[in-house]
Amino acid sequence: xxxHETPLLDQxxxxxWPSFVSDLKQEAEFxxxxxxxxxxxIPQDVxxxxxxxxxxxxxxxxxxxxxxxIVGVFGYGGGVIGRYCDQPEKxxxxxxxxxxxxxxxxxKFYTTKYLREICDLWARRGSGITNMHGSTGDIIFLGTxxxxxEEIFWELTHNLNQxxxxxxxxxxxxxxxxxxxxxxxxxxxxxxxxxxxxxEYQDELHRPAFPYKxxxxxxxxxxxxVASIAxxxxxxxxxxxxxxxxxxxxxxxxxxxxxxxNAGAHSGRDWGPFDIQKEVIDNCPTDCMWxxxxxxxxxxxxxxxxxxxxxxxPRALRIGNDRGCTILAGAKAPILDGAQMGSLIVxxxxxxxxxxxxxxxxxxxxxxxxxxxxxNRERLGELMKRQGFKKLLEVTGFKPDPRMxxxxxxxxxxxxxxxxxxxxxxxxxxxxxxxHQR
Amino acid sequence: xxxxxxxxxxxxxxxxxxxxxxxxKYDEFYPPVIAKNKGxxxxxxxxxxxxxxxxxxxxxxxxxxxxxxxxxxxxxxxREICEIADKYCGGHLRFTTRNNIExxxxxxxxxxxxxxxxxxxxxxxxxxxxxxxGTGAGITNIVHTQGWIHCHTPATDASGPVKATMDVxxxxxxxxxxxxxxxxxxxxxxxxxxxxxxxxxxxLGYHRKPPLLDHEYLxxxxxxxxxxxxxxxxxxxxxxxxxxxxxxxxxxxxxxxxMFCGNCYTMCPSMPLADxxxxxxxxxxxxxxxxRISEPKFSKVVVAFIPNEAPRWPQTTxxxxxxxxxxxxxxxxxxxxxxxxxxxxxxxxxxxxxxEFTHHLIDDFRDPAYFTWRxxxxxxx
Numbered sequence: 001x002x003x004h005e006t007p008l009l010d011q012x013x014x015x016x017w018p019s020f021v022s023d024l025k026q027e028a029e030f031x032x033x034x035x036x037x038x039x040x041x042i043p044q045d046v047x048x049x050x051x052x053x054x055x056x057x058x059x060x061x062x063x064x065x066x067x068x069x070i071v072g073v074f075g076y077g078g079g080v081i082g083r084y085c086d087q088p089e090k091x092x093x094x095x096x097x098x099x100x101x102x103x104x105x106x107x108k109f110y111t112t113k114y115l116r117e118i119c120d121l122w123a124r125r126g127s128g129i130t131n132m133h134g135s136t137g138d139i140i141f142l143g144t145x146x147x148x149x150e151e152i153f154w155e156l157t158h159n160l161n162q163x164x165x166x167x168x169x170x171x172x173x174x175x176x177x178x179x180x181x182x183x184x185x186x187x188x189x190x191x192x193x194x195x196x197x198x199x200e201y202q203d204e205l206h207r208p209a210f211p212y213k214x215x216x217x218x219x220x221x222x223x224x225x226v227a228s229i230a231x232x233x234x235x236x237x238x239x240x241x242x243x244x245x246x247x248x249x250x251x252x253x254x255x256x257x258x259x260x261x262n263a264g265a266h267s268g269r270d271w272g273p274f275d276i277q278k279e280v281i282d283n284c285p286t287d288c289m290w291x292x293x294x295x296x297x298x299x300x301x302x303x304x305x306x307x308x309x310x311x312x313x314p315r316a317l318r319i320g321n322d323r324g325c326t327i328l329a330g331a332k333a334p335i336l337d338g339a340q341m342g343s344l345i346v347x348x349x350x351x352x353x354x355x356x357x358x359x360x361x362x363x364x365x366x367x368x369x370x371x372x373x374x375x376n377r378e379r380l381g382e383l384m385k386r387q388g389f390k391k392l393l394e395v396t397g398f399k400p401d402p403r404m405x406x407x408x409x410x411x412x413x414x415x416x417x418x419x420x421x422x423x424x425x426x427x428x429x430x431x432x433x434x435x436h437q438r
Numbered sequence: 439x440x441x442x443x444x445x446x447x448x449x450x451x452x453x454x455x456x457x458x459x460x461x462x463k464y465d466e467f468y469p470p471v472i473a474k475n476k477g478x479x480x481x482x483x484x485x486x487x488x489x490x491x492x493x494x495x496x497x498x499x500x501x502x503x504x505x506x507x508x509x510x511x512x513x514x515x516x517r518e519i520c521e522i523a524d525k526y527c528g529g530h531l532r533f534t535t536r537n538n539i540e541x542x543x544x545x546x547x548x549x550x551x552x553x554x555x556x557x558x559x560x561x562x563x564x565x566x567x568x569x570x571x572g573t574g575a576g577i578t579n580i581v582h583t584q585g586w587i588h589c590h591t592p593a594t595d596a597s598g599p600v601k602a603t604m605d606v607x608x609x610x611x612x613x614x615x616x617x618x619x620x621x622x623x624x625x626x627x628x629x630x631x632x633x634x635x636x637x638x639x640x641x642l643g644y645h646r647k648p649p650l651l652d653h654e655y656l657x658x659x660x661x662x663x664x665x666x667x668x669x670x671x672x673x674x675x676x677x678x679x680x681x682x683x684x685x686x687x688x689x690x691x692x693x694x695x696x697m698f699c700g701n702c703y704t705m706c707p708s709m710p711l712a713d714x715x716x717x718x719x720x721x722x723x724x725x726x727x728x729x730r731i732s733e734p735k736f737s738k739v740v741v742a743f744i745p746n747e748a749p750r751w752p753q754t755t756x757x758x759x760x761x762x763x764x765x766x767x768x769x770x771x772x773x774x775x776x777x778x779x780x781x782x783x784x785x786x787x788x789x790x791x792x793x794e795f796t797h798h799l800i801d802d803f804r805d806p807a808y809f810t811w812r813x814x815x816x817x818x819x
Contacts, residue, residue, distance in 0.1 A: 008749040013563025015605030020508045022561035027512035057586035058748040061714035067707040074451040103461035108533040112520035119513035128513040135631040154446040157456035180477040191464040202458035222729035230636035264484040265574030268615030315481045333630035336670045
């Protein structure tokens with residue numbers, strides 16, 4: 001017998017998509033039975049109360065969680081988000097229900113051994129409810145009490161060799177795409193740099209010293225599977241600057257219908273026979289492809305590496321061999337002054353261990369500027385807008401490049417520096433008046 | 439419920455403390471075939487919805503079966519995932535950015551047996567535990583935020599509307615029949631923990647009533663200057679209010695200036711916005727993050743408000759279904775929803791999707807607004 005009636009939530013148990021309600025109920029039942037005699041360190045009926053408070057929100061159309069309180073583990077300013085229920089008498093099991101962010105491994109590969117250890121810890125000391133994974137990428141432990149925070153942190157670090165992730169005005173846990181681990185499009189090892197920077201910048205990740213949150217995300221190619229260009233303060237997007245190697249035999253195999261286009265992504269509908277002219281050449285945004293003597297030709301100098309032709313014919317076309325990444329800065333969601341896409345600041349940089357050039361010429365100068373000039377809760381993109389792109393060039397020393405803009409400015413309101421103008425700004429009004437009467 | 443110590447000593451928190459060790463190193467968790475062929479993959483193919491093969495230069499193959507996952511997941515469910523991965527995948531698995539679970543095997547036969555096994559597992563309520571799909575020109579899992587399950591600022595739930603929407607879009611999760619892939623995302627408030635602002639279809643929770651003012655507690659719980667500074671439209675000013683004959687410091691809100699972003703509530707718990715009738719869903723469309731063919735795009739608001747209709751949000755899901763169907767019928771192969779909209783014109787999109795165009799959809803927020811008004815005689819009747 002369930003502790004709380006949940007008639008509204010029960011309606012989400014039917015239908016084909018996995019029901020989180022059914023899953024919560026199975027966890028509630030698992031805890032109630034406790035066949036493994038687990039010494040639960042938070043209320044055994046925590047999931048029952050979670051279902052109860054969620055049902056109440058479904059009834060009211062409003063959340064029943066309060067603002068977070070200041071809780072955390074000693075010495076860290078992030079990784080734990082305090083959460084309290086605003087109906088603690090009705091739902092005592094979730095009266096304290098703090099989140100812990102656990103820093104996920106790059107690429108989100110796991111062994112079952114590790115996941116079971118995580119599950120055992122979280123079933124014992126928390127609600128047993130997780131997010132796999134949170135939006136930023138962390139493993140999320142959803143709901144525990146204040147006294148358990150240090151105990152969980154101790155077990156994570158001592159027994160699982162595992163640290164917490166970022167929250168608050170910190171570096172947030174960096175995340176990446178699957179990259180070279182299993183993708184032929186990846187132009188650099190996203191996991192290697194994601195892990196390296198996460199470890200290098202542990203202090204920035206755990207101890208709030210920034211004006212606001214800061215995110216790194218690593219996409220192996222311009223397809224942008226982790227959406228870095230839309231949501232990372234610094235997005236690293238793989239690219240190349242030489243030719244796209246072409247396997248002309250494979251091109252013919254696509255034309256002849258022997259290989260399905262786009263790796264079979266369109267198999268559910270009859271789109272007619274593959275038409276390379278219509279599907280690839282005419283869709284090229286730079287018109288840099290054509291057929292000549294039955295061979296596919298590419299004017300690589302004009303290619304902007306949009307990935308379309310490679311996506312359509314992955315067995316015929318490959319990413320180039322002179323690989324690196326493009327870095328864009330300042331993406332963010334709408335809070336406060338509207339959403340921003342990342343803006344290009346480094347057209348091309350090699351991505352090679354130990355990544356000193358990226359750290360010393362890109363990340364750290366930008367952080368220094370933002371920490372000095374950024375207002376409370378101002379994201380990098382907003383600072384860029386407020387102080388201008390020129391300032392970003394000044395602090396990084398990057399040379400201005402037409403690749404940094406989609407078009408030059410449409411107004412002449414240039415903030416000339418005094419040292420750029422012959423003779424400077426100091427002039428003598430009396431000298432001027434000798435030739436120009438009042 | 440006896441307290442069991444982990445070894446942590448409350449009186450000496452620094453004793454034997456381990457900090458700043460970061461995440462586990464990724465390559466500890468690679469399946470052997472991944473470790474061997476990393477960086478040397480030649481090509482991939484989607485054999486059927488939800489089943490991929492990647493072929494390495496060495497000739498090695500890895501077969502991936504992708505199953506939809508709820509990001510809200512119990513340890514019991516994770517243990518079941520582990521049991522499956524032990525049986526078919528040598529104890530390895532991974533999760534995707536969009537909360538799917540990927541099981542990897544080294545033979546096609548094993549992948550097919552795995553797929554069959556995954557699809558045979560159901561919850562008592564009838565839903566699949568591990569539906570296979572989410573690849574190619576279809577709809578994969580909806581990335582989302584916390585909603586009413588765990589957040590203090592949401593204007594809608596997350597897991598609920600996602601479940602309801604995925605039930606309605608389930609056939610597209612299982613198929614490859616759309617013109618291109620279509621990404622649906624949900625954020626339960628404007629803070630957008632997920633990148634819904636660049637999605638083909640975005641479901642966004644939004645408030646429509648200005649904050650309530652808990653005058654009696656406001657000055658005790660909040661830094662008034664921070665609350666005032668938090669407002670992007672300068673709608674908040676300091677005020678003095680009389681409560682039980684006592685003058686207390688508080689704030690006043692110029693209601694016509696409020697655009698309901700909730701940033702004040704983030705800074706000040708005494709200014710809650712949540713409201714049963716006021717809160718609901720905004721639908722946005724036409725965004726993308728990929729650089730393929732056209733540049734990445736922001737999503738545009740196409741429906742200003744749909745009420746929260748727990749538990750199944752029928753108007754929201756019906757609107758999304760209508761948009762997906764119109765796009766599916768009309769777009770060219772490879773064309774994303776936003777590219778389709780730009781080709782045919784947004785006036786046509788509203789017509790084809792049977793959406794009403796209202797004044798709410800014309801931008802009036804700062805400079806970018808002007809650039810969205812039409813400055814040409816080129817339009818369609």
